Amino acid sequence: MTGLLISDLRDRPAHIDGVAQCIWTTFWRHRDVPFEDIRAGFARHTEADGMPFTLVAERDGMFCGTVSVIASDEPARLDLTPWIAALWVDEEARRRGIARALLDDAATRCRALGVETLFLTARPHLRGFYEGLGWRAIDDDIGPAKLIVFEKAV
Numbered sequence: 001m002t003g004l005l006i007s008d009l010r011d012r013p014a015h016i017d018g019v020a021q022c023i024w025t026t027f028w029r030h031r032d033v034p035f036e037d038i039r040a041g042f043a044r045h046t047e048a049d050g051m052p053f054t055l056v057a058e059r060d061g062m063f064c065g066t067v068s069v070i071a072s073d074e075p076a077r078l079d080l081t082p083w084i085a086a087l088w089v090d091e092e093a094r095r096r097g098i099a100r101a102l103l104d105d106a107a108t109r110c111r112a113l114g115v116e117t118l119f120l121t122a123r124p125h126l127r128g129f130y131e132g133l134g135w136r137a138i139d140d141d142i143g144p145a146k147l148i149v150f151e152k153a154v
Contacts, residue, residue: 004098006105009054009066010046019056019066023086042068050113051082055105057089057098065089067102069110074121076142077149082110084120100133107154118154121147 009015020039028038045054045068057065066088073083084106089098110118122130123145127137130150139149 003060004101005058006055006101007058008109009042009056012056012058013046015056015063015066016042016046018063019054022066022088022090026088027086051110053109054086055102055109057102059093059096059098063090064093065098065102067099067106069106069118073119074142074147074149077119077139080119080149080151082115082118084118087120099129103133107152111154115154118152120150122150124148 009019016039020035020042023042024033024035024038029035042054045052052068052070054066054068056063066086068085069082070085071081071083072078073085074080084103087099087102089102107118120130120135121142124140124147127148130148131137133152135150135152137148138151140146142149
């Protein structure tokens with residue numbers, strides 16, 4: 001994709017606030033989690049090598065997406081690790097392959113770290129999207145949101 005750059009947040013720390021704001025607004029604000037807690041989590045992703053890590057996507061120089069890889073993202077499945085978490089693409093940039101590019105880059109980086117399988121959870125209406133990218137559903141109806149757990153060999 002022309003004009004798309006995916007970088008590790010460690011290399012683009014100026015994006016910490018933007019990433020934290022988007023993820024907090026999308027996933028955490030309604031749960032009354034303080035913004036500062038989310039920002040602190042992303043700041044920790046910049047402090048060490050390996051995992052956890054966060055990627056940022058920029059299209060033509062503008063921040064437009066993010067994804068993280070963390071040890072665990074689903075309390076009901078602590079036996080599985082590592083997880084894709086907090087995949088977010090700006091509404092104006094959707095349907096342009098950015099989510100796929102972020103997921104592919106995360107998988108490539110995980111493979112380089114010796115990871116063989118990644119996991120993620122998604123809402124039921126996203127089943128077709130993830131299955132179309134080669135993810136396989138391994139568990140359904142997790143929690144009140146009825147999330148689906150997916151896995152993918154990397």
